[in-house]
Amino acid sequence: MRDGQQRGAQAGEIAARLRDEIVSGAIEGGARLGQDALAERFGVSRMPVREALRLLEAQGLVDVPPNRSAIVARLSRDDLLDIFDMRASAEPLALGLALPHLTNAQIDRAAGIQRDIEAAPLDRFGDLNAEFHRTLHAPCGRPRLLAHIESLNALADRYLRLAIGTMDHQGPSDAEHRELLEACRARDEASARAVLTAHIVRARDTLAAAFENRTPQSGKPGKGT
Amino acid sequence: MRDGQQRGAQAGEIAARLRDEIVSGAIEGGARLGQDALAERFGVSRMPVREALRLLEAQGLVDVPPNRSAIVARLSRDDLLDIFDMRASAEPLALGLALPHLTNAQIDRAAGIQRDIEAAPLDRFGDLNAEFHRTLHAPCGRPRLLAHIESLNALADRYLRLAIGTMDHQGPSDAEHRELLEACRARDEASARAVLTAHIVRARDTLAAAFENRTPQSGKPGKGT
DNA sequence: TTTCGTAATGTTGGATACAATTTTATGATC
DNA sequence: GATCATAAAATTGTATCCAACATTACGAAA
Structure with missing residues (x-):
């Protein structure tokens, strides 16, 4: 270092x-x-x-x-809802603002990332998924909004990793990503926002259910390194 | 100190x-x-x-x-839009989540604050306005969302102070606050969210217009103490 | 006069040292 | 054996000191 x-x-x-x-x-x-x-x-x-x-x-x-x-920070169901509802509010806003400036090249780039997601191992899903959405949001040109979304994604990833593999998240997510790309290609803002909102809300509910059935993590402090 | x-x-x-x-x-x-x-x-x-x-x-x-x-941080029109669009996204979410838990006593408290706003001098508008909205949002029980909104309000206040008094902001704002209280009393979530969104979007546009006509602040550094 | 390079000055980033607070350990008392 | 008071240890908050970077001032050359 x-x-x-x-x-x-x-x-x-x-x-x-x-x-x-x-x-x-x-x-x-x-x-x-x-x-x-x-x-x-x-x-x-x-x-x-x-x-x-x-x-x-x-x-x-x-x-x-x-x-x-x-x-x-400890994980909790309330915190999960807090985070994902904020995502469901902020990300469609960024997408809607970005859509008019989104180029076909950028959409193709996102599609390429989606192909990577479907091929790559599960432990890379978090990063690739963030990159996928980042590509679609970036052209909105709102630094504060984008930073906010990045921050939320880091928080959300903690919950995602708990559930990944345990439930059927991947299948629906891939389908929704493709739907989202279609709406972007058509420059259909209302549809794109609706798909993205549903995408996040479904993830929220899937992860909330998985969180309840989780192997209870050791509640004790645990000397940190 | x-x-x-x-x-x-x-x-x-x-x-x-x-x-x-x-x-x-x-x-x-x-x-x-x-x-x-x-x-x-x-x-x-x-x-x-x-x-x-x-x-x-x-x-x-x-x-x-x-x-x-x-x-x-320097003020800019783009930054203003960034902040207020985030408010227009986050605050209706908090209000919608709070509405089912909102008591009549809390609504009355907000109404009291609104009376203070209409009576108090203009330089207290920022604080009282924040308190008014905080009262209606607090019962949502989402710490992260509420902290985010507080943070945005501090940023927004800088733009508000630039324009307060210069344009006709107070009149519409008071009317919208009363509309908002009515919707809350009726526990009409859709209406409350719509009124709040319009409230923030109108403020955004009013302040953006005022920002263009502002007395240009000294762009030079200015030794700060 | 303008421009570039160099030195002097000012300001921040990080390391070390000390004071205050919290936490853990110890022992007395019930 | 459990509980509370007290003391020792561990840990954080702040001050001070030094090194690295940035800015400015100065001077030489074109």
Whole structure:
């Protein structure tokens, strides 16, 4: 970690790596993130670690209570609904704004990503799926909205990984993605928004059901690394 | 500043005071926020100042480029549209979710706030208006959604203050608030959402028009304190 | 005069050191 | 054995110090 990066980038780098581990489930909800342990692990002082934790807090992935160790945000059914309803509200907005500026080349690119999704292993679904939607949303030209959606996707991925493979999510998702591409090709905003909303709402309900039947994760703290 | 606060609260306190000054326009967009100057002004070291700047950055009120001084986010028409379209998407969602849990007492409280709005001086409109909407949204029980809306309102207030008084915003706004209260009393979700959406979209368009005719703020840096 | 390169100044990022708070461990008392 | 008070250890918050980067000032050359 020490070398090979610009001066003000340590916090961002640490945040990115922690984010990956939290989203992937390598670090479970409720785990303690001690500043000292993290600093030693990444070979830096506690200062960039603190900034990284603040970044993750702003994104909603960790909770940083005053004078106490940071805690990885716990998963809950209410939180899942909170996140996915926000997605169902924000993403169709971005798509609708992007549609008039969307080029056929961009739609083709999204279609290519969808082919990758159907061919690639399941553990890459999260990243590819985000890339698919990002391609369709980007032309909206709204930096704040896009950042908001990215942030929500990171939160949503934690729930997705819990359920992926356990339920029949992939089949319907692929079909909906193709429907979405068709609506985009036709530049049919109402249809595209409706398909996307239904896509997210169905994912929400599928994941909520899967979340209830999950193998209960160890509720105890679990010393963090 | 030194006394009268808990140990881990300096950053939050500083952030709150800076936020007020930015939102109220006391510090203009583009102003430099030097860590040293802020630390001296608040009578603390640069460390809590840095955290405060990160908080404000996460909220989108300042830009913190690496190795350079923080800058108060500049206002722009595109940014205004970005913010208000997100509000028009998020707030009706919160209202719709809150409506089934909304009590008559809460609606009465909102009506009381609306009476205050119509009586109070214009410079209190921002706070009271936020309180009015907060009262109606709170029962939705979605912490992330509510925090998102609060954050957007702080951003929106900057544009509101630019235009307040210059255009006929107050009249329509009061009427729309009363319409909204009626729809809530009738527990008519579709109507309430429609009224709120129109309320925000009209505000967006009014403020966008006012923004074009604004007295051009000094585009130069302006040493910030 | 303009432009480019270099030095001086100012400002931020990170490391170390210390103070305050929380947490855990210990022991006394019921 | 359980509970509460007290003390030790661990952990965070803040201050101070140094190094790296950026900006500005200055001067030389075209």
